Amino acid sequence: MSTTAIEFQSVTKIFAGRAALDGFTLAIGAGETVALIGPSGCGKTTALKLVNRLLEADGGAVRVLGKDVRSEDAVALRRRLGYVIQEGGLFPHWSVAENVAAVPRLLGWPVADRRRRADELLAMVGLPPGEFAARRPRELSGGQRQRVGVARALAADPPIVLMDEPFGALDPIARTALQREFLEWKRRLGKAVLLVTHDLREAFRLADRIAVIDRGRVRQAGTRAELERSPADAFVRDFVEQGMA
């Protein structure tokens, strides 16, 4: 059993003749939270989508739990990875409970198990199922929708969770509350998390390590202390200074 949850090995991804990722190398350990951060267009979301094969690499390899993602069936792979997107990406025609139980439904769980799991997760993300299970996404606030998005990602108990700007669209109060709870969930569940964000404070707050990305490459990956004390180059130093200014 490998202790590496996700591994990018000199990955290249070309969009319309331009390299979005160019020699992108990074490893995320089991139970570790790594944030991808960098200016917009740096390739951080592209990197995330290579993990669940919403995009395919043009060169190099992406491995999940030691296995090259290209050797696996994309649908089966995605069902084993939690996926949280900005503003939740909930299905508007389904109730909150149905949204949370989406992956268990795809996996063919019996209805009663699905319902129990949805209730359990809604309670965990601070949405009492008695009050929220039957509601539609439209009837929720942005923060509540994002909680449902997190619950949905965790429904089938995946060892790895991918989060794409999960708290980016929230007001500062809701964002702070969710960030605090994220740390609580992380402690309880021990998942490996790959998190894309454009907010350095959020990255420092939530992640064990932060990968600073520029033009499709990891400039430096390290803890907050490492990035602040010994930046690898001028770009990382400026990025960290500006991000915390």
Add this chain to the structure above:
Amino acid sequence: MSGFPAYFWERRAEIAALTGQHVVLVLVSTALAVAIGLPLGIALTRRPKLAKPVLAAASVIQTVPSLALFGFLIPLPLLGGIGARTAVTALVVYALLPILRNTYAGITSVDPATVEAATGLGMTRGERLRLVELPLALPVVLAGVRIAAVVSVGLAAIAAAIGAGGLGVLIYRGIATVDNRLILAGALPAALLALVVDGALGWLERRDSSWRTP
């Protein structure tokens, strides 16, 4: 106009029979148009390059005057001839465009973020279509069916010209004999039928989209 209700009442048996024929023409042709237009519309969303020419071709067919189309169809084997079958063929041709166009528009207008979420969670293409895209497109698809059905009620009246039966029979007879009461005896039930079809499908549409406005 005096005594029209009595006139109408005297002919109630014939009017009822012709209304029945009319309803059958509309139901059969709309059902066939859904059976062809819905899968074709879905197929177009998977092959966007084909969408434009196919929708354009369907629009062009729509511009052929209905009476001329009935005429063109008469000499055709299988689909044509004199009678209800030819009428159904023509009605299907006209009903196809709104259903095709709305199916295409309904599915392509589903929020790309929702579609990507469905894919990212691990839905197959079929699951995504069945569980997400079609349900979200349904109000738009139903609006297309509604337009198709209402237009068919009016067009089916013209189909009496090629011996298809229906309420058009009374209207043509009224025109031939310059008898307004006879024209009304056909036109009034046809108008009512259009209102009923419109109301019923409109109700379905609203019921289905109730999740949008909780």
